[in-house]
Amino acid sequence: MRARDHGIVLGLLEPGPFNAITDVAGVRVGHCTLVLGDGARDVGHGPIRTGVTVIVPHDGDTFTEPVFAGCHRLNGNGELTGLEWVRESGQLCSPVALTNTHSVGVVRDALVAHAARTHPPGTDCWSLPVVGETWDGLLNDINGFHVRPEHLDAALDAAAPGPVPEGAVGGGTGMVCHEFKGGIGTASRRLPAEAGGWTVGALVQANYGRRELLRIDGVPVGSEIPVTDVPSPWRQMPAMGASPLSDGVGRGLPIAGRRPPGSGSVIIVLGTDAPLLPHQCERVAQRAGLGLARLGSIAGNSSGDLFLAFATGNRDLPRASLDADPRRELTIRYLNDTTLDPLYQGAVEATEEAIVNALLTAGAMTGCDGITAHGLDGERVVEIMARYGRGPRAGR
Numbered sequence: 498m499r500a501r502d503h504g505i506v507l508g509l510l511e512p513g514p515f516n517a518i519t520d521v522a523g524v525r526v527g528h529c530t531l532v533l534g535d536g537a538r539d540v541g542h543g544p545i546r547t548g549v550t551v552i553v554p555h556d557g558d559t560f561t562e563p564v565f566a567g568c569h570r571l572n573g574n575g576e577l578t579g580l581e582w583v584r585e586s587g588q589l590c591s592p593v594a595l596t597n598t599h600s601v602g603v604v605r606d607a608l609v610a611h612a613a614r615t616h617p618p619g620t621d622c623w624s625l626p627v628v629g630e631t632w633d634g635l636l637n638d639i640n641g642f643h644v645r646p647e648h649l650d651a652a653l654d655a656a657a658p659g660p661v662p663e664g665a666v667g668g669g670t671g672m673v674c675h676e677f678k679g680g681i682g683t684a685s686r687r688l689p690a691e692a693g694g695w696t697v698g699a700l701v702q703a704n705y706g707r708r709e710l711l712r713i714d715g716v717p718v719g720s721e722i723p724v725t726d727v728p729s730p731w732r733q734m735p736a737m738g739a740s741p742l743s744d745g746v747g748r749g750l751p752i753a754g755r756r757p758p759g760s761g762s763v764i765i766v767l768g769t770d771a772p773l774l775p776h777q778c779e780r781v782a783q784r785a786g787l788g789l790a791r792l793g794s795i796a797g798n799s800s801g802d803l804f805l806a807f808a809t810g811n812r813d814l815p816r817a818s819l820d821a822d823p824r825r826e827l828t829i830r831y832l833n834d835t836t837l838d839p840l841y842q843g844a845v846e847a848t849e850e851a852i853v854n855a856l857l858t859a860g861a862m863t864g865c866d867g868i869t870a871h872g873l874d875g876e877r878v879v880e881i882m883a884r885y886g887r888g889p890r891a892g893r
Contacts, residue, residue, distance in 0.1 A: 575801015
């Protein structure tokens with residue numbers, strides 16, 4: 498159940514019909530989820546708890562038809578490939594893929610291969626695809642390199658408009674958020690007609706945060722569900738007899754004991770149908786950090802908090818091709834900067850709700866070495882919020 502299924506209504510603006518990034522016309526999302534095996538970590542064999550998620554930004558050829566985009570780094574201990582060209586050109590020229598930290602390379606190369614394979618022979622096809630990561634090595638045999646090129650292809654084949662599966666799916670399969678099970682979440686906001694009627698949607702891969710910092714609608718939910726009550730996966734010792742790994746100074750420590758609780762990252766992708774210029778996309782991307790902060794993130798030293806925003810309000814930009822576009826001048830639309838505040842609000846609210854949706858839909862998962870990430874119980878959240886005067890509210 499998502500936040501609104503529990504009566505948890507965050508923010509003031511209304512969501513789109515799916516309350517997902519796919520409420521932006523033309524945007525599609527697909528997952529490939531890999532879950533196999535149980536027990537002790539056996540590098541190269543499992544257990545496997547990982548996958549790939551793709552966001553296709555529009556209904557055209559995303560490798561040759563760019564859209565304006567911008568990005569932002571809150572803390573840089575992470576990877577989102579292709580951002581140098583996004584910063585330089587202000588354009589997104591590929592689908593966006595999300596996976597685990599050690600599979601970024603294979604997914605990036607698989608996107609390039611997909612572009613080359615799906616264009617006519619002899620086409621001068623080039624690609625600098627955008628692929629993001631968060632670290633799922635607590636639950637997943639991350640050094641087993643189980644993500645393959647065919648998994649990227651499967652996610653692309655599954656990409657569809659409409660409702661988006663959330664939680665422990667795709668790239669979010671093995672992720673942990675605020676010491677609960679995390680993963681993929683999405684939400685959207687539709688501006689009122691007097692503010693332009695534009696839609697902004699967010700999709701997150703949430704894998705960050707300490708338990709005691711978690712807040713939902715301002716309520717300290719994390720401190721009300723301490724790790725002494727619902728155990729944290731970060732504070733569990735291996736239960737299945739796994740051999741501990743060396744920490745480099747002669748001590749054998751299990752993975753769950755070698756990183757501080759809350760280690761991890763978050764990737765946030767925002768999409769809108771508003772006609773924005775690249776610098777405006779960058780400004781929208783920055784606002785994702787405000788939605789993240791509402792949940793209790795401090796963007797810690799070990800966290801990769803990387804954000805991308807794209808805008809589909811201008812199409813028919815010069816092709817991402819080695820062939821020169823013959824047009825000398827282009828006509829584009831863009832919003833007056835002084836009118837962007839409602840769009841910023843939508844970005845903040847959609848980000849906040851997307852992370853809550855990731856937490857509430859993920860459920861529990863046991864991974865390597867018997868380590869379990871427990872799901873966040875939505876009914877318990879509602880009870881806690883009611884004690885703080887935040888009872889269920891009507892909302893779509």
